[in-house]
Every structure is written in C-alpha cells, then in structure tokens.
Amino acid sequence: MDFDLTQEQRLIVDTARQFATDAVAPGARDRDRSGQFPDELVRRLGELGFFALPFDEEWGGAHDTLSYALAVEEVTRADAALGITFAAHVSLGCFPFYAFGSAAQKERWLAPALRGEILIAFGLTEPDAGSDAGATRTRAHRDSNGEWVLDGSKMWITNGTRAAVLAVTARTQPGERGHGISALVLPADTPGFTAQPIHGKMGLRSSDTASLSFDGCRLPEDSLLGEEGRGFPQFLQTLDGGRISIGAMGVGIAQACLDASLAYAQQRRQFGQSISKFQAIQFKLADMARDVELARLAVLRAAWLKDQGRPFTREAAIGKLYASEAAVASALQAIQVHGGYGYVDDFPVERYLRDAKLLEIGEGTSEIQRLVIARQLGC
Amino acid sequence: MNMLVLLKQTFDTDTKIVLKDGRISEDGVTMVINPYDEYALEQAIRLKEAGGGTVTVVCAGPARSEEALRKALAMGADEAVLIDPPADGDEYTLARVLAAACKARPFDLVLGGNLSVDNGASQVAIRVAHELGIPYVGAATKVEVNGGSVRVERDAEGDVEVITAAAPLLITAQQGLAEPRLPSLPGIMKAKKKPITKQTPADLGVDAPARTEVVDLKAADSSRQTKMLAGTAAEQATQLVRLLREEAKVV
Numbered sequence: 001m002d003f004d005l006t007q008e009q010r011l012i013v014d015t016a017r018q019f020a021t022d023a024v025a026p027g028a029r030d031r032d033r034s035g036q037f038p039d040e041l042v043r044r045l046g047e048l049g050f051f052a053l054p055f056d057e058e059w060g061g062a063h064d065t066l067s068y069a070l071a072v073e074e075v076t077r078a079d080a081a082l083g084i085t086f087a088a089h090v091s092l093g094c095f096p097f098y099a100f101g102s103a104a105q106k107e108r109w110l111a112p113a114l115r116g117e118i119l120i121a122f123g124l125t126e127p128d129a130g131s132d133a134g135a136t137r138t139r140a141h142r143d144s145n146g147e148w149v150l151d152g153s154k155m156w157i158t159n160g161t162r163a164a165v166l167a168v169t170a171r172t173q174p175g176e177r178g179h180g181i182s183a184l185v186l187p188a189d190t191p192g193f194t195a196q197p198i199h200g201k202m203g204l205r206s207s208d209t210a211s212l213s214f215d216g217c218r219l220p221e222d223s224l225l226g227e228e229g230r231g232f233p234q235f236l237q238t239l240d241g242g243r244i245s246i247g248a249m250g251v252g253i254a255q256a257c258l259d260a261s262l263a264y265a266q267q268r269r270q271f272g273q274s275i276s277k278f279q280a281i282q283f284k285l286a287d288m289a290r291d292v293e294l295a296r297l298a299v300l301r302a303a304w305l306k307d308q309g310r311p312f313t314r315e316a317a318i319g320k321l322y323a324s325e326a327a328v329a330s331a332l333q334a335i336q337v338h339g340g341y342g343y344v345d346d347f348p349v350e351r352y353l354r355d356a357k358l359l360e361i362g363e364g365t366s367e368i369q370r371l372v373i374a375r376q377l378g379c
Numbered sequence: 380m381n382m383l384v385l386l387k388q389t390f391d392t393d394t395k396i397v398l399k400d401g402r403i404s405e406d407g408v409t410m411v412i413n414p415y416d417e418y419a420l421e422q423a424i425r426l427k428e429a430g431g432g433t434v435t436v437v438c439a440g441p442a443r444s445e446e447a448l449r450k451a452l453a454m455g456a457d458e459a460v461l462i463d464p465p466a467d468g469d470e471y472t473l474a475r476v477l478a479a480a481c482k483a484r485p486f487d488l489v490l491g492g493n494l495s496v497d498n499g500a501s502q503v504a505i506r507v508a509h510e511l512g513i514p515y516v517g518a519a520t521k522v523e524v525n526g527g528s529v530r531v532e533r534d535a536e537g538d539v540e541v542i543t544a545a546a547p548l549l550i551t552a553q554q555g556l557a558e559p560r561l562p563s564l565p566g567i568m569k570a571k572k573k574p575i576t577k578q579t580p581a582d583l584g585v586d587a588p589a590r591t592e593v594v595d596l597k598a599a600d601s602s603r604q605t606k607m608l609a610g611t612a613a614e615q616a617t618q619l620v621r622l623l624r625e626e627a628k629v630v
C-alpha cells in the first residue's frame with residue numbers, strides 16, 4: 001500500500017491549505033454571523049481550477065477524487081459553509097452533467113461551471129420525499145409539441161438561489177418507487193421557476209439553501225439529463241460520490257476541532273498548570289486525533305476506489321457515516337475543552353458543532369448510511 | 380526576455396530547528412520555496428506574461444528540491460534545472476555551479492532572492508553575478524523592463540534607490556517584490572509535462588572545492604529568564620546593578 005501523495009496531489013493540497021488559511025479562514029466568523037454568501041471565494045476556487053479536480057483532463061481536471069477530497073477537507077477546515085458550497089456544486093451539481101449529460105449540455109453548462117463562472121444545484125429532496133427519494137412528487141410531461149412541462153417543489157437545495165442551472169428529478173412516467181423518475185435540466189431563468197432562501201439554519205449559515213417551486217416550467221425537448229426513467233439509479237450514483245465529499249467535510253471539521261482544542265489546552269492554565277497536563281483533557285485530544293486519522297483514511301480510500309473505477313458504494317457510506325459522527329463528537333469535546341469560552345462565538349468551536357450536525361443529515365442521514373452499508377453486507 | 384531564476388528549497392519559516400549530531404535535522408519538516416526566491420519567481424513570470432520570453436528556474440540542491448521546482452513550473456516557469464551540489468560545498472561552490480548552469484543558456488535577466496531564510500548569508504546571488512561578470516542590484520522592490528533597459532527600485536535601508544541598467548544583469552528580490560500566485564490546477568497539470576533537467580557539477584565542468592569550513596553549529600539559546608524585582612525604585616536599581624554584575628556578568 002502506498003500512503004504517499006504524488007507531487008501533484010501535494011501541490012494541490014498545499015495550494016488548498018494556503019488558500020484556506022489566507023483567504024477563507026479570516027472571514028469565516030463574520031460570514032457565519034451575517035450569513036453573507038461567499039461569492040468572491042467561490043469565484044477564486046473556480047479560478048484555481050478546483051471545481052474540475054475529480055473530472056478528466058479534457059475538462060481541465062485531474063481525474064483525482066482523492067485530491068478533491070483533500071481540497072474539500074482543507075476548505076471546510078477553515079469554513080464549512082464554503083465547504084458545502086464547493087462540495088455540492090462539484091459532486092451534486094457538476095457530476096450529473098459530467099456523467100450523464102449530452103455533449104451540448106456539457107458545453108453549455110458544465111464548462112462554465114467548472115471554471116467557476118456559474119453554480120449548478122441538484123434538486124432531489126422534496127418536502128415530502130427526503131430519505132424516501134423514490135416518493136418524488138414533482139412531475140414532468142411532454143406537451144403536444146414535445147416540450148417538457150415541469151410542476152412541483154423541492155426542499156433544502158444547496159446553491160438553489162445562486163445556481164444558473166439546476167438538475168431536477170421529476171416523475172416522467174407512471175411507476176412505483178424509483179421507476180419512472182428522470183432528471184431534467186432547468187435553467188434558473190425559466191418562467192414559473194422560483195427559489196426562496198431558507199433562513200434560520202443552525203449552521204452553514206453563509207451557504208445558500210433554498211426551497212424551489214416549479215409552476216408549469218416549460219423546458220425544451222432536449223432537457224432530459226441522461227435517459228428517461230433512469231433518474232433513480234443516476235442520483236444514487238451521484239450521491240455515492242457526494243458522500244465522499246461530505247465525509248471529507250467531516251474530516252475537515254474534526255481536524256479543525258483538534259487544532260483549536262490543542263492550541264487552547266496548551267495555553268489555558270488552571271490550578272497552576274496548563275490544562276493540557278490533565279489526563280482528562282489529553283484523552284479528549286487523543287480521541288479527536290484518532291477520529292481524524294481514521295475518518296481521513298476511510299474517506300480517502302473511498303475516493304481512491306472511485307478513481308480506480310471500482311465499486312465504492314459501501315466505502316463511501318462508511319466514510320461519510322464515520323467522518324460525520326467523528327466531526328459532531330469532536331466538536332462537542334472541543335467545546336468541553338474550551339469550557340465557557342467554547343460556548344460563545346469568539347472561539348470557533350461552537351460553530352464547528354452547528355456546522356458538523358448537517359453532515360449527519362445531508363446526502364443521506366446516518367440512519368440511511370447504515371441501511372446502505374447493511375444492504376451492501378447482503379442483509 | 381529570457382529570464383533565469385535562482386531558487387532554493389528551505390524550511391518553512393514556522394519550523395522549529397532541531398540539531399541532531401551537529402547537523403540540522405530535516406525529519407518531519409515542511410519544505411517551501413525560499414520566500415525571497417518566490418518573489419523573484421513571481422516577478423519573472425509577470426515580466427514574461429507582460430513582455431514575452433522564457434523563465435527557467437535554476438536550483439542547486441538535494442533531490443527533494445524537485446518538489447519546489449514542480450511548484451515553480453506550476454506557477455508558470457517554462458523549465459527547470461536541478462543540479463546536485465557537492466555535499467561539502469560552500470557558497471563559493473554553489474555560485475560557481477549556478478553560474479556555469481546560467482552560462483549554458485541564453486539569458487537577459489537573472490533573478491534571485493535577497494537572502495535565503497535558512498542560512499541568511501546573502502552570498503550566492505552576488506557571487507553568481509560576479510562569476511557571470513554582470514551588474515548586480517540587490518533588494519529590489521520594483522522591476523520594470525523597457526526594451527533592453529531595466530529600471531529597478533531598491534530598498535536602501537528604508538529609502539528608495541532607483542537604478543537603471545542594461546541587460547544582462549542580476550537582480551535580487553526584497554520581501555514583497557511581487558506577491559506570489561497560488562498554482563492553479565491547470566498550471567499543476569501542465570507542470571507535469573514540463574522538463575526538469577538534472578545535472579551534476581561534473582556535467583557543467585565545475586570543480587570548485589569549498590573555501591570555507593563550518594566548524595561548529597549551535598542552536599540559538601532562546602531560553603529567557605525573567606526575574607521580577609520588588610521594592611522601591613531605588614532598591615530595584617541597586618538590585619538590578621548587582622544582578623547585571625554578578626549573575627548576567629555584563630557589567
């Protein structure tokens with residue numbers, strides 16, 4: 001086994017870390033307070049070419065999910081709200097266009113999305129279809145001149161109000177559960193489409209989360225993304241990849257918890273000594289270090305399998321489940337290490353907890369990850 | 380303009396220096412492009428982008444330096460030369476080796492760092508200029524090229540000195556000369572295919588044994604002792620004089 005990164009991967013990680021440290025970290029607290037979307041940082045990530053990381057060189061990429069995961073980790077370590085904006089755009093937005101899109105759809109939408117000129121959102125979840133995505137109610141039908149007409153609504157869509165185009169799932173044929181669902185390309189300027197920002201999020205406050213509604217949206221004949229009726233297996237495949245990036249976010253938050261807690265423990269003195277000398281505090285730090293290490297290995301292994309073109313459903317679910325729970329556990333412990341100072345936003349650890357919690361919910365809850373793993377075990 | 384950039388890989392500036400067997404240990408240390416050299420590199424790339432030409436990075440250093448060269452190529456340099464220096468060489472040796480590598484290719488401008496953040500001797504670049512027989516301008520804060528003439532603003536102990544010179548010449552970068560860019564993914568991918576030529580001093584026909592010898596290396600003693608004095612101002616003054624005389628032995 002070779003655990004060393006290549007020269008290129010090291011350069012990518014170094015670049016991501018320097019960008020995160022110099023450009024992302026300094027404004028993270030203010031953006032969390034104000035909820036201001038990080039337009040400029042998104043533009044710069046695009047300029048660095050990072051949106052193309054997991055895709056082929058033909059698209060300006062590196063065909064390297066592993067360095068993509070590491071870049072998401074680094075960005076998230078500084079600001080998880082930018083991390084989810086990045087991860088959702090690439091793994092949920094760009095990926096279906098890359099994997100299932102026609103040449104024309106790729107040229108029109110994927111190319112500018114990879115350059116960071118536009119964002120793409122992925123609309124799967126609905127008010128009444130969350131974990132049970134097969135219960136999709138949004139529907140589309142062809143009218144007499146072949147155009148698609150889309151009606152319905154979506155909920156919790158990352159980058160929903162910012163995206164120039166959305167990949168939206170809808171029922172196009174009668175069927176049970178996953179059958180008869182297709183994905184459609186919806187330009188954001190389509191009449192009948194509205195996106196409303198969802199306010200009051202617990203964390204990831206400067207990321208854009210929206211509810212969408214489609215009221216007789218008319219889309220040209222060639223708006224199917226991939227094959228008709230294949231929407232369900234397509235989004236399962238999309239989510240498998242997305243879980244790697246959510247896992248990478250978990251690693252980033254857990255690492256940030258460890259960094260903050262270690263620095264604080266070494267500097268805080270009580271009972272005449274550094275609190276890092278108390279075994280009770282040391283054990284918390286040791287647990288965080290263990291979690292970071294194991295979560296990173298699990299996530300990177302799933303990324304590696306994907307790059308090798310091998311099955312990775314089980315590994316992505318394990319990585320996502322472990323890393324998201326590690327992030328939440330580490331954040332709780334990080335607050336404990338900080339005592340009262342951890343309970344206010346002068347220190348970043350309470351934000352880490354609020355941000356980390358979403359990782360146990362989005363792109364399949366922890367319960368759903370366990371179902372996926374159990375299914376892979378043959379249950 | 381054809382530009383050569385002298386570049387060295389050094390310890391990250393946050394690194395804690397550890398001595399092991401009389402040598403500086405590199406175990407677990409993060410290596411970076413010497414920050415001053417990175418300013419020089421960025422300046423060269425900007426001159427190339429504005430006026431055309433080529434940027435070749437020249438490094439005399441151990442094999443690990445390849446990573447720094449790959450980064451330079453990813454930032455926009457066209458090619459790199461890596462020379463394996465003799466282990467017992469000094470600044471004289473390095474300057475001879477680097478100058479020979481420079482002479483082997485056409486150039487109008489050589490850029491380097493004002494100093495390296497590890498040894499901080501400020502020796503190599505000026506010696507290379509001497510070996511090449513070209514003018515030298517140190518600690519540049521601004522570089523402009525107008526045809527074959529180069530205008531340099533340099534930091535003269537806080538004042539600005541303006542110098543014009545005809546190419547070829549060698550310029551070293553003061554801190555902040557040109558804020559280095561981050562390598563982009565397309566840059567990193569292109570760098571994979573750019574050439575790094577590896578040479579030995581023998582390939583360059585250089586045999587320049589060191590003229591100086593490092594006799595000893597000691598870690599700086601950074602342990603600080605704080606002693607709080609008490610009493611009236613006069614009492615404290617008396618104590619201070621006694622301590623300076625008897626303990627610190629400085630008066």
Ligand SMILES: Cc1cc2nc3c(=O)[nH]c(=O)nc-3n(C[C@H](O)[C@H](O)[C@H](O)COP(=O)(O)OP(=O)(O)OC[C@H]3O[C@@H](n4cnc5c(N)ncnc54)[C@H](O)[C@@H]3O)c2cc1C
Nearest residue numbers: 122123124125130131156157158209361362363364365367
């Ligand atoms: C900030 C944010 C961003 C998001 N971004 C996107 C996006 O970009 N695109 C998108 O399509 N969606 C997005 N989502 C939606 C997200 O994927 C869903 O919230 C998630 O899948 C859970 O669905 P739900 O909220 O409807 O919960 P429910 O499915 O209603 O689940 C409620 C609870 O029941 C449990 N549960 C459900 N079914 C089972 C079962 N079979 N066995 C055991 N337990 C079960 C769940 O685990 C959970 O604990 C986002 C959500 C948030 C909060």
